[in-house]
Amino acid sequence: xxxxxxxxxxxxxxxxxxxxxxxxxxxxxxxxxxxxxxxxxxxxxxxxxxxxxxxxxxxxxxxxxxxxxxxxxxxxxxxxxxxxxxxxxxxxxxxxxxxxxxxxxxxxxxxxxxxxxxxxxxxxxxxxxxxxxxxxxxxxxxxxxxxxxxxxxxxxxxxxxxxxxxxxxxxxxxxxxxxxxxxxxxxxxxxxxxxxxxxxxxxxxxxxxxxxxxxxxxxxxxxxxxxxxxxxxxxxxxxxxxxxxxxxxxxxxxxxxxxxxxxxxxxxxxxxxxxxxxxxxxxxxxxxxxxxxxxxxxxxxxxxxxxxxxxxxxxxxxxxxxxxxxxxxxxxxxxxxxxxxxx
Amino acid sequence: xxxxxxxxxxxxxxxxxxxxxxxxxxxxxxxxxxxxxxxxxxxxxxxxxxxxxxxxxxxxxxxxxxxxxxxxxxxxxxxxxxxxxxxxxxxxxxxxxxxxxxxxxxxxxxxxxxxxxxxxxxxxxxxxxxxxxxxxxxxxxxxxxxxxxxxxxxxxxxxxxxxxxxxxxxxxxxxxxxxxxxxxxxxxxxxxxxxxxxxxxxxxxxxxxxxxxxxxxxxxxxxxxxxxxxxxxxxxxxxxxxxxxxxxxxxxxxxxxxxxxxxxxxxxxxxxxxxxxxxxxxxxxxxxxxxxxxxxxxxxxxxxxxxxxxxxxxxxxxxxxxxxxxxxxxxxxxxxxxxxxxxxxxxxxxxxxxxxxxxxxxxxxxxxxxxxxxxxxxxxxxxxxxxxxxxxxxxxxxxxxxxxxxxxxxxxxxxxxxxxxxxxxxxxxxxxxxxxxxxxxxxxxxxxxxxxxxxxxxxxxxxxxxxxx
Numbered sequence: 001x002x003x004x005x006x007x008x009x010x011x012x013x014x015x016x017x018x019x020x021x022x023x024x025x026x027x028x029x030x031x032x033x034x035x036x037x038x039x040x041x042x043x044x045x046x047x048x049x050x051x052x053x054x055x056x057x058x059x060x061x062x063x064x065x066x067x068x069x070x071x072x073x074x075x076x077x078x079x080x081x082x083x084x085x086x087x088x089x090x091x092x093x094x095x096x097x098x099x100x101x102x103x104x105x106x107x108x109x110x111x112x113x114x115x116x117x118x119x120x121x122x123x124x125x126x127x128x129x130x131x132x133x134x135x136x137x138x139x140x141x142x143x144x145x146x147x148x149x150x151x152x153x154x155x156x157x158x159x160x161x162x163x164x165x166x167x168x169x170x171x172x173x174x175x176x177x178x179x180x181x182x183x184x185x186x187x188x189x190x191x192x193x194x195x196x197x198x199x200x201x202x203x204x205x206x207x208x209x210x211x212x213x214x215x216x217x218x219x220x221x222x223x224x225x226x227x228x229x230x231x232x233x234x235x236x237x238x239x240x241x242x243x244x245x246x247x248x249x250x251x252x253x254x255x256x257x258x259x260x261x262x263x264x265x266x267x268x269x270x271x272x273x274x275x276x277x278x279x280x281x282x283x284x285x286x287x288x289x290x291x292x293x294x295x296x297x298x299x300x301x302x303x304x305x306x307x308x309x310x311x312x313x314x315x316x317x318x319x320x321x322x323x324x325x326x327x328x329x330x331x332x333x334x335x336x337x338x339x340x341x342x343x
Numbered sequence: 344x345x346x347x348x349x350x351x352x353x354x355x356x357x358x359x360x361x362x363x364x365x366x367x368x369x370x371x372x373x374x375x376x377x378x379x380x381x382x383x384x385x386x387x388x389x390x391x392x393x394x395x396x397x398x399x400x401x402x403x404x405x406x407x408x409x410x411x412x413x414x415x416x417x418x419x420x421x422x423x424x425x426x427x428x429x430x431x432x433x434x435x436x437x438x439x440x441x442x443x444x445x446x447x448x449x450x451x452x453x454x455x456x457x458x459x460x461x462x463x464x465x466x467x468x469x470x471x472x473x474x475x476x477x478x479x480x481x482x483x484x485x486x487x488x489x490x491x492x493x494x495x496x497x498x499x500x501x502x503x504x505x506x507x508x509x510x511x512x513x514x515x516x517x518x519x520x521x522x523x524x525x526x527x528x529x530x531x532x533x534x535x536x537x538x539x540x541x542x543x544x545x546x547x548x549x550x551x552x553x554x555x556x557x558x559x560x561x562x563x564x565x566x567x568x569x570x571x572x573x574x575x576x577x578x579x580x581x582x583x584x585x586x587x588x589x590x591x592x593x594x595x596x597x598x599x600x601x602x603x604x605x606x607x608x609x610x611x612x613x614x615x616x617x618x619x620x621x622x623x624x625x626x627x628x629x630x631x632x633x634x635x636x637x638x639x640x641x642x643x644x645x646x647x648x649x650x651x652x653x654x655x656x657x658x659x660x661x662x663x664x665x666x667x668x669x670x671x672x673x674x675x676x677x678x679x680x681x682x683x684x685x686x687x688x689x690x691x692x693x694x695x696x697x698x699x700x701x702x703x704x705x706x707x708x709x710x711x712x713x714x715x716x717x718x719x720x721x722x723x724x725x726x727x728x729x730x731x732x733x734x735x736x737x738x739x740x741x742x743x744x745x746x747x748x749x750x751x752x753x754x755x756x757x758x759x760x761x762x763x764x765x766x767x768x769x770x771x772x773x774x775x776x777x778x779x780x781x782x783x784x785x786x787x788x789x790x791x792x793x794x795x796x797x798x799x800x801x802x803x804x805x806x807x808x809x810x811x812x
Contacts (some may be wrong), residue, residue: 111590129556140546
């Protein structure tokens with residue numbers, strides 16, 4: 001793939017989102033978005049405990065700043081793809097809490113009409129491409145989405161999220177190689193929450209500085225404090241702009257932390273209570289932003305309480321909706337196996 | 344005196360064209376000197392001298408076609424030997440001990456697939472062998488076309504028709520295709536749409552799936568399906584299942600294609616039939632054509648299909664020529680078997696190259712008074728069991744023929760379907776012809792013993808007809 005075509009994207013240069021210093025309203029928006037993910041995930045955990053959500057369920061609590069910061073610099077035609085710890089990404093791309101929660105409960109009103117579950121949700125409308133259950137598989141797929149942008153002459157960018165665990169999969173490097181070789185507009189966001197299920201990064205990775213993993217493919221990388229939404233946004237803005245201008249892929253290693261276990265059944269005995277407590281008390285992305293907002297007098301405690309109440313309302317509504325929505329019709333068993341042929 | 348023999352430049356090459364001599368009689372040569380060029384159907388290869396000496400005689404004139412492998416093409420007189428007079432040279436034939444040449448074409452030997460690329464003997468198969476599709480217009484004319492070129496034509500036609508179709512894979516562009524299926528496509532469509540990939544099956548299969556999710560229509564070529572095992576997670580977990588998992592949102596219009604099945608003397612890892620593997624998976628379509636018309640018409644249909652399609656070709660069939668109808672936009676429906684030969688006594692079900700063996704077996708059986716009906720499945724998923732059942736209702740006996748292993752195979756599926764749906768019509772238990780239950784051996788005799796052939800089908804057919812040997 002050599003020939004570069006002029007950009008013919010729907011979002012022309014100039015109409016692209018400006019990613020300068022976030023405004024007061026934007027900062028409050030990030031607070032709201034992170035809080036929505038936090039409360040949504042807590043509710044999902046609760047419904048899991050009640051047996052309303054089943055199977056594998058991987059909560060994003062602790063990592064909210066990553067997806068909210070990155071999303072803040074994207075335009076609607078940019079694509080997003082991730083692994084199975086995906087509820088936060090879906091909410092951040094603007095998918096509804098109702099649709100996501102109803103998919104978690106396996107109901108007809110879920111994003112995949114109950115056929116995907118926690119790990120497999122998609123929204124064509126929001127350019128969210130999943131929701132992939134095989135560790136690392138989303139990386140070549142996301143690279144292919146970027147390929148389709150370049151092929152069409154669009155300057156849209158694909159964000160491919162994956163974890164520190166996935167960063168040891170071979171296909172990730174196969175994708176890196178092609179993305180760099182063909183200068184594809186993809187940004188690889190490694191959410192390094194420091195544990196691949198129960199194995200710490202030090203026990204699983206010879207090179208623990210994951211932003212360096214692109215060096216042999218000439219892909220530059222940057223280490224980012226993934227608990228700081230403003231830092232995430234600044235780093236993402238640079239990487240996305242670079243990819244959009246045709247300069248190829250970039251790796252953002254987001255140092256982050258998940259408070260819960262790998263999945264609902266994981267007691268997380270592989271780390272100390274103190275370690276988790278330290279992150280919660282001193283590095284929590286929502287608390288840190290809240291302090292900033294208050295210190296700068298951007299908001300009052302009352303206004304924050306109002307946001308909290310609104311978010312709780314959205315989450316409670318989604319939980320009720322997800323319980324009231326019917327199970328999929330038995331005939332759904334046989335639909336969507338194949339697209340009915342056009343010819 | 345040392346003989347220089349016509350080299351075999353691929354596992355299946357039996358003859359070739361001696362296109363050019365780069366030395367003349369009386370020239371002194373050293374090991375490594377290029378002395379001649381030999382043309383296969385896919386490439387022009389250089390031939391090097393292995394011994395030192397003086398070219399005493401060129402036995403085959405430049406431009407000679409159909410030179411058999413191991414024929415003496417020249418002779419070298421060693422140090423101290425006088426350049427041989429003609430009579431002596433001919434006498435020296437019996438002294439040949441050394442296979443004096445080897446392929447030395449730069450790219451040919453550099454590519455990792457050096458030993459993999461094959462040249463099928465150019466066979467001519469008469470159109471009358473199969474029954475033409477009934478949908479063709481009256482008076483349609485045909486052009487003899489190799490399967491290789493029929494596939495290329497299908498890709499080119501669809502790429503002209505639809506800007507979102509592109510081809511990617513190892514060596515599909517500059518090299519012109521490891522098996523020359525993509526010959527000429529880079530020149531016509533450029534490197535934006537004919538994309539040479541690194542050797543990275545898992546990665547580029549996944550990239551293709553992503554491009555399909557992004558609305559393009561990739562044709563992903565695997566140099567052989569043996570290498571697609573590296574990528575099978577993306578084919579099954581990503582391409583085949585995502586439509587369902589997304590509640591119908593995420594169509595994946597993609598074709599995974601390449602040669603499948605046993606080649607010739609390439610050993611166990613390069614000789615496997617994946618029909619049953621992919622046939623097992625809901626969410627995939629699986630096509631395995633036999634002749635060139637089906638290869639063209641079904642590949643065009645596969646490229647247009649909004650679903651992921653696994654398109655299984657056969658290495659040993661690429662060079663075989665068949666009649667292809669001269670009609671604009673020849674597209675065949677996916678999922679329809681074809682009766683290749685009508686008969687009343689036994690049904691032979693086959694796909695891909697095994698159809699040829701089934702047809703040969705039917706000829707032999709006819710000589711012995713048994714009229715076999717040959718059903719070419721063409722598509723394994725969807726599987727046209729209705730056509731098979733109808734045939735069995737007529738013949739009351741069935742033999743399944745596949746190149747793959749027996750266990751959990753295509754034949755097992757068909758035998759089960761027939762016993763479920765036409766049990767009362769059966770006059771004998773179904774029989775299966777298949778590869779022996781071992782990894783494919785390299786030794787010529789063992790390889791032959793391992794693979795199914797026409798004689799195996801004849802014997803099985805006679806068994807189900809209760810005819811004694």
